[in-house]
Amino acid sequence: MTRRAPARNQDISHDEALIAELRADPAFATAYLKAALAESEDPRVLLTALRQVASAHGMAKVAQRARVERESMYRALSAKGNPRFSTIVSIMGALGLALTVEPTHTRVRITRGRKAAAAKTKPSRGRAA
Numbered sequence: 808m809t810r811r812a813p814a815r816n817q818d819i820s821h822d823e824a825l826i827a828e829l830r831a832d833p834a835f836a837t838a839y840l841k842a843a844l845a846e847s848e849d850p851r852v853l854l855t856a857l858r859q860v861a862s863a864h865g866m867a868k869v870a871q872r873a874r875v876e877r878e879s880m881y882r883a884l885s886a887k888g889n890p891r892f893s894t895i896v897s898i899m900g901a902l903g904l905a906l907t908v909e910p911t912h913t914r915v916r917i918t919r920g921r922k923a924a925a926a927k928t929k930p931s932r933g934r935a936a
Contacts, residue, residue: 840857
């Protein structure tokens with residue numbers, strides 16, 4: 808009679824599953840970071856998401872590609888981190904990602920030129936505000 812090896816527990820934690828998905832699917836990693844930006848104005852949300860994506864690709868490897876000291880990258884992406892914009896851009900670049908700008912749903916009016924500047928500073932005549 809042959810004996811089967813005992814079945815291994817196939818359960819993995821949520822974090823492990825997330826890291827595996829972020830590593831395997833660049834489109835998912837991109838969507839994950841976009842969602843972090845869209846869901847909150849708190850920079851810690853983006854830092855946490857970026858830390859998870861970097862962790863999925865190996866923190867030491869990402870730090871080396873970003874030309875950032877590994878310890879500095881851990882500190883910058885921590886919950887209390889306050890990284891420079893250049894550090895974020897370097898880490899994103901090392902991950903093969905770039906920050907982009909897209910229009911919002913609210914409309915912002917931008918005026919140009921001297922006439923527009925003069926119109927803003929010109930006092931109105933005859934009318935009280």
